[in-house]
Structure formats: structure tokens, C-alpha cells
Amino acid sequence: MKVLECENLCLGYEGMTVVENASFSVEEGDYICILGRNGAGKSTFVKGLLGLIPATSGKVTYEKGMKSKIGYVPQFMVLQKDFPATVHEVVMSGFTGSLGRKLFFSKAQNEKVKGILEKLNLSEYDKASFSSLSVGQKQRILLARAVCADSKVLFLDEPASGLDPAASAEFYNIISDLNSNEGVTVIMISHDINGALRNGKKILHIDKEIEFFGSTKEYLKTDSYRRLTGGDLP
């Protein structure tokens, strides 16, 4: 089943085109890693898919009812240093999009937050102040928040940047687990090529335009891959 379809999507800021004519579609259960050099438009592309940036032309269509089942882990949060919020409040806010016509969170949702925190080994931080945590802990909390909303599609923007190798490996494991055991579709921007090749099922290479979209195995044969790894300069 198709989850989302992107047709001739163009994105840009103030007259400058950042992403041009991007067309591709995401199937349920996909694990797509988005690769590309710095400034290739990866973050802009994902923001465009999420509807955070309006398309200058083209369109993104989600399968019916999918829009409220999206989870998103941003690259880094521009957050005031002493923003008052507990971990519980932050994770709970993941449910806001799926409230629909309801005004308040249910007891069941409250229990679910506890369950998710337990699963990610974060239970002890439930009442902790979010801003006092380390980068790695914050990143896991933000993943917990993204998982909250019964998300079927998870967008991640370089989630492992700023994590040490052990934390990063653990992070990838959690995501692989969500993908293979809970059927969550994953679309992830990554700087860590090896991590992407090891974990992703498909690769999307972008450099303003989509240069490659296909299986990880196929990707290894392309010029895009060689250029990105610096193995073979043109």
C-alpha cells in the first residue's frame, strides 16, 4: 500500500530553488534513508514532505487518514535553554495531533506514554526536566514523542548526529525494531552513510533533484554513491 506520493515537488526559499522536480512514492513498511552532500536540500525536502514548507509547485499526497499518524524527529531543537517541561509532558505532546475533536488526553494515552518510556529505557526520567538532559537522552525522548501518536510513518532528520557510537547504534536498533516489528514506515535523513547502508532498505540520493531512488544494493553501483564517499572524483 502506498503511504505517500510526491509528484514534481519543487521547494525553495525567497526565489531560490532548493529542491527541483522531485517525484517518488513511499510504500508501507519502507525504510528509506535520504543521502546527499551538505546543502543538497535534504532537510528542505523532508520539511516539504511534512508540509512545513509550502511547495512552489508540484504536490505531496498522503494516503487517507495518514496525516495524523505521522511522527517527526527534528534535526536539533531550537529550544530555549530553560524551557520548563518535564519528559512526561514532552512525550505526551506527541498525542496532540491525534486528539481530533477531543480536548484532553485519555488515561489510556497516559499509560501508553509510560509504556513507551519503559520500552526505550527512559522510565526513570519521566518527571525529569527535559532541558536538563544530555543530547542523546533528548534525542531518545523526541523519538518517544514521535512514536506516541500511533505513528505509521516516522520522519527523522539526522537523529544520530551528536550521539556517541554506542548511543547511535542503540538508536538505529530501536528504529529497525519499529520498522520490522511494528510495521512503521521510516524515512530518515542521515549523514552516517555506513549506518544508512546497514539499516536502510532503500536509498534516496538527492542533490537538488532526486539522483537515485532504489534498493540499497543498487545504490552501491551508482556514481552518486562514489561521489558521496569521495571514492571516485569526477
Next chain:
Amino acid sequence: MTALFGELFSYTFIVRALAAGTLIAFCSALLGVSLVLKRYSMIGDGLSHVGFGAFAVALALNASPLAVAIPIVVAAAFLLLRISSNAKIKGDAAVALISSSALAIGVIIVSSSVGINTDIYNYMFGSILAVSGNDVIISVICSVAVIILYILFYNRIFAVTFDEDFAKATGVRTGVYNSLIAVLTAVIVVVGMRLMGALLISSLIVFPALTSMRLCKSFKSVTICGVIVSIVCFIIGIVISFTKGVPAGAGVVVVNLAAFVIFTLIGIIKNSTAK
């Protein structure tokens, strides 16, 4: 002490000021938490200046001040929100530009029509005498509406305040809730201006949130503590205004400043003993 309060409550104008003011202090503290954390503090300040301009127009036209000011300031709130969500630095400057222009236009209208008199002085710095019976009714209606809307949309307001991108990506209509915050702020600024003064009302929005953030670490506790701080400071400020004969707005702001200093000191002591 009891004698002082007995005396206070024997004056209708004090009872009015306290009734309307406590509710306004309640609302401004609620909204303040979001405004401060979203870095929208300047919007409150900008709106109060626009409010002054609108009051001047009403005064010159001999119209009802609130009837003229509320629509103008609500419109200004939308405009300011638009500007500040576009580009961060430019937005900041634009707010300063709009607020000083509105103040200047207001002063010109006033001085060429009725002249600078005590009314204007009261509009700028607030007065406990300024609250009429009608004002109390309007304040109560507006404040109760703000409190109910805030509680109903509390979870969404938190989501929009904490991480607007995430909220929007997951299907929360962030534009609607940003506008809601701006409109509620506009209403409270206008309603509170008579009592607090155009130049001082924004402090009623900013101070309680900042003060409670020194000690409280969750969003909920900051909100609740902010409301309590705001109301207590307001009442003490009014008592000072009455006994010392200073403008109401100035009295309330100084008490808020004192509370902020005390909370900051407690916060520092708490942190250093925790280590």
C-alpha cells in the same frame, strides 16, 4: 492590617479595581507563559502601544474606548504575529516600529483634540480610579472567556509552544492556535490597559512567567505558579497604589520586580545547595 483592608473595601473603586484586576492578572499570567517561551514578549508590548493609539482615537471621537480598541488591537495582533513569524530579526524591528508609530499617532491625535490631561496620564501609567462598573463587567466576561479557552486548549497550546514544527507535521493546526494566543493577548491587553497603563501592561504578561520559571520546571507548574504570583503581586501592588498614592500600574510592576528578584535568589540558593 484589618483596619487597612476594611478601609480598602469601603471604596467602590478599589473593589472594582481588585475584581477586574485579579482576573486580568490571572489571564495575563496564563498567556505570558506561552508568549515568553515563544519569544513573543514584544508582541504584548507592541499591542499595548497600539491600544493606546486606539484609545486616543476613541477619546477624540467621543466613542466608547473598549468598543474602538478591541477590534483595532485584535487586528494588530494578527499583523504582528504575521510579521514575527516571517523573519526573526526583521520581525523584532517591525514590532518596535509599529508600536512607536501607534504611540506617536495616538499622542498627536490627543494633543490636537482634547490635549494632554490626566486622562492621558492614566492611560499611560494606569489608575485604580479609572475602572467603571461597565469596565468590570467587560473585564469579567473577557477574562472568564480567556481562562475557559486556555484550559480547553491547554494541550494544544503546550504543543504549539514547545515545538511548532512537530505539532504542524503531526497535523495540529498551529496557525489556529497561534492566532488564538494572539487574539486572547490582544483582548487582555486592551481590558487591562485602563488599570495598568499602556506602558506597563506588558510587564503583567512577562513577569509572572519569568518569575515562576526561576523555580518551577514543568510547564504545568510554571503556569499555575505564574497565576498565583501574578494575583498576589497585583493585590499587593494595588494596596501600595492606594496607600502611597502612586499609579496602579507602577505599583504592580515594582511588586512583580521584587517577586522576580526573590525567586531568582531562591533559585540560585537551591541550585548551589543541590550541587
